[in-house]
Amino acid sequence: MDAEALARRLEEIPRVRLVHEPTPLELLPRLSAAIGRPVYLKRDDAIGPAMGGNKARKLEYLLADALRRGHRRVVTYGGPQSNHARITAAAARRLGLEPHLFYFAPRPPRLTGNLLLNDLLEAHMHFLPFGGTSRPRSIAWTDFLVRLLAWLRVGPHYFIPVGGRSVLGGLGYVRAAMELHQQAQAEGLGSAWVVVAVGTGGTLAGLWAGLTLLQSPLRLLGIDVGALWKNFPKTIARLAEQICARLGEPHRFPITEVPLIERTYVGPGYGVPSPQGNEALRRLARTEGILLDPIYTAKAFAGMLDRIENGQLGEREPVIFLHTGGLPALFAFEG
Template sequence: MTIESAPKLNLSKFPRRTLLEGPTPIQHLPRLSTHLGGVNVFVKRDDLNGLGGGGNKLRKLEFLIGEALAIGADTIITVGARQSNHARLTAAAAARVGFKCELVLTRAVPRFDSDYLGNGNILLDDLFGARVHDLPGSANALQFAEERAKELRAQGRSVYVCPLGGSSPTGCLGYADCAAEITAQSSAEGLSFDRIVVPNGSGGMHAGLVAGFVALGLNPSFVAGFTVYGNAEQAHSITLDKANQTARLIDANLRVDSDAISIDEGQLGPGYGIPTDSMRAAVRLLASTEGLLLDPVYGGKAFAGLVESVASRKYLAGQNILFVMTGGLPGLFAYRSEF
């Protein structure tokens, strides 16, 4: 990622409700970089947002809430797993703008301990005033949400339904905007990144970044995603589709090529939300060297991928690697027994 000057990305035609306090900082991690043998690790601190405990989903929600306000909604419904960070931040954003909020949460992760079922994000969902629908893991959450929306509309409510992870093309605009933010910060600091490392769950953050870099006229292939939800083939297909939808939303003439999407499934382990030894080691490494906290579902696994990439010499001493810290701190409390 070599940038001579900072190109602009104009998203002003899209409704938006500000939820962030401004650009999130990029910070160098010197002790970790030394520990990893001289690879220069930087972090994009998307965990440092005050609303709702912070996290990357707020970027998507700026555009999703903006769209909901534009159509006159008074209620928002979204879906996710029981410890969904997106659901928690949707509830917080709804409280901020005065919406009613309902969360359709499935028990998609096979955990039944009291911490997972009652602590972490689920505790905060309740504090933010959201109504939680607790569904089994096999349930079609989005179908339930649409049916619930029909019920509420019949009662006179105006309902906005938000997909898994907020990863609609509208939501992905939040990370197209982040691509422009990273580009501007890189230009201002004279930095050039060899890789940008992200977790890939519902694919929206990865897709948005790729679409944003394409819209800026930059090569997006340096964005490296570590899937935490499906296998690499599934994640690639979903992310490519969302990147193209988002790019066309920005400019109908834009197109994202298949080779622009880089997905690694090596840190997925047994499946979504299921801890791995490498995740535990990565969470402890970043905490003990830099005092920074990763969540066990998304950031922990992706950061484990970064560490493994250094160990296998995919990333070399002297290279600059940017890791996007997505937040999700409440998840650590839900997974207390794993540490």
């Protein structure tokens, strides 16, 4: 399927405009020289709203659905420094909707980082001092639990799964795959690697579906930053299949081909910065003056550098790192 045909399919699905697109694809000249191959950043951190990040693309489809169904309140949830929750709050406010954010954590004495921004956006934050666990969970079960609690606390609402991870949300990254495929072709990047941080897997599934439908030569690699979910590769393969089916282009994605490195670069755990990630963050800041976040992009960037340096990411092909945002979390980890 060519990009125009895919664009036509996407046009049939309701979407609200929240993002500045196309986001830039930038060469990192000093880092590339140091590494010995071209490294690019795809700047989805510069996408808006309220300091941006990957969730904005997903919310264009999800919130269009909320409006279409006549909802006034939007519910979602995440970890205490969830970027998804903050971007949902901003996008909901922009559309005149009421954001409700749930956290499985006690209310912290001081609101920092994303929580501070939620407060400025006057989002309703519901802190539940139970249910937090560091053991892998089922995504479906956690979504169900929050849905139930939200019915009791908030009443009728539009529910957005964790991380905006759903078929509709995934369409945002099918659009992004199309955008990136066209930019990479224009730059002559051939079969470049595309590396992305993986939290709930929705971004990876959308990109995988999009690049596959386009038969793009770009090669994808997701780096897990959380070790959060049970049967993670299987859920990603199923989601990519459902996204293609929604676009009327059924496709099978074998579990054995899910482009995901699980656990290796997670460090101490989800939501906790890792020494390797912090070093990668400092390296990009020092060489290019560009910041990453400590929870997602820094760990994935560290994984990318490690694999390049160990010859595990092809040989001389260009590498594109998808900067998925998350910068407010920097201010929640002073020192």
